[in-house]
Amino acid sequence: MFEYLIFLAISTATFALFGLGLNLQWGFTGLINFGHIAFMTLGAYTTVLLSFKGVPLLVSAIIGAIVAALLGLVIGFATLRLREDYLGIVTIGVGELIRLVVNNQDLPVGDTWISGAFGVQSYAIPLSTTPNLFFRLLMMGLLTLLLAVTLFSLWRWIRTTRVSGVTETLTRKTSKQEFASRLGVGIILGLLAVIIYISGIITLYNYIPKAGLMLVSLLVLAFVFWRLEMLVRSPWGRVLKAIREDEEIPKALGKNVFWYKLQSLMLGGAIAGIAGSFFAWQLSAIYPDNFQPQLTFDAWIMVILGGSGNNIGTILGAVVYFAYDAITREVLPKIIPLDEARLGAFRIMVIGLILMVLMIWRPQGILGKKEELTLGK
DSSP states (O other), X not given: OHHHHHHXXXXXXXXXXXXXXXXXXXIITOOOOSOTXXXXXXXXXXXXXXXXXXXXXXXXXXXXXXXXXXXXXXXHHHHTTSOHHHHHHHHHHHHHHHHHHHHHSEEEETTEEEEGGGOEESOOOTTOSOOOHHHHHHHHHHHHHHHHHHHHHHHHHHHHHHHSOOOSHHHHHHHHHHHHHHHHHHHHHHHHHHHHHHHHHHHHHTTOHHHHHHHHHHHHHHHHHHHHHHHHTSHHHHHHHHHHHHTHHHHHTTOOHHHHHHHHXXXXXXXXXXXXXXXXXXXXXXXXXXXXXXXXHXXXXXXXXXXXXXXXXXXXXXXXXXXXXXXXXHHHHHHSOOOHHHHHHHHHHHHHHHHHHHHHHOTTOSSOOGGGOOTTO
C-alpha cells in the first residue's frame, strides 16, 4: 500500500511540474502549445543518456532542462511572430517529430549504440542505494519540514481571502464563496499531504529507492512552484498577463512582446524538461512510446480542471487527475464487466464527460478566475 502511495506521489509531482510549465505558457501568456510532450521527451532522454556518460544526475537534469528550453527558443523564433494558431500547429508536429526521431535513431548508451526503438534501460536514478541511518533521518527531517511549509502555505492561502477588505454586498458574497472553495481545497490538499508524509516517513526509514525519488520530486516541485509564484506576481508576470489579454496594450507601452513570449515558452519548456527527468527516473526504462501525444492532453486536462492562470489550481488538477486514475483502475473493473482495452477507453470517456460538465458549470476551472479565462481567445 505504502509503495503504491509513493508511486502516486511521484506521478502527481511529475505531472504537476509538467502542467506548471504548460500553465505558464498558456494560462499566464496565452500561448497555445499542443506539443508540450516534446520538452519532456528531450529532458528525459538527455538526462538518461548523459548519466550513461558519467555526468552526475543533478547536472544531467539541468542540462536536460536547458536542452528543452533551447527547443522552445527554436520553436519561438519560428512561430511567435506569426498568428497564434501557427504555434499550436507547429508544436503538435514537433512533439511527434521528436518521438519518431528517437524511435528511428541509434542512441549512445554508454560505450555502445542501440536502436531507439529498443528503449533505454538500467540507468541510474537518484538515491537508488540504501543510505545510512543518519542520512535517512536527515531525509525524514526534510520531508517533515516540507510538510510544515506546505500546511503553513495552505493556511495562508486560505486566510488571505477571508481577511481581504470587502465593502459591497456582491463583493462580500463572492469573497465568501471563494473562501469556501479555498477552504475545501486546502483541507483536501492538507489531508493528502499528511497521508503522503506518513507513507514517506515509513518508506524512508525502511528504505526503498522510490521513497528517495519521491522526496526529491516533492522538493523540486515545491521550489519550482515557489519561484513561479514569485515570477507571475512580479512586473514580468504582469506583462505576461497583459499579453494574454491583449498584446497590443503592452506593445503600446513599449514592451517587447515577442521577447516576453519567447521567455515564457523557454521557461515552460525547461520546467517540462525537468518533469521529463523525473518521468524517466520513475519508469526506470524509457521507450519512445512512453511519450505519446496523449500526455500533452493529460497536462491540458490538469490545467483546465484546476483553473488556468493559477499554479495551485494546476497542482490540484494533477491531484484530481491521478486520484481519478487510481480510483477508477481499482473500482471500475469490479462494477463494469469490460476487458482492459474497453475499460481504458471508458475511463477516458468519463473524464471527457467530466470536463464537458465542468466547462458548462465552471469554465474557468475549480480555482480559476472567470475574468482571467483565456478559452475565448
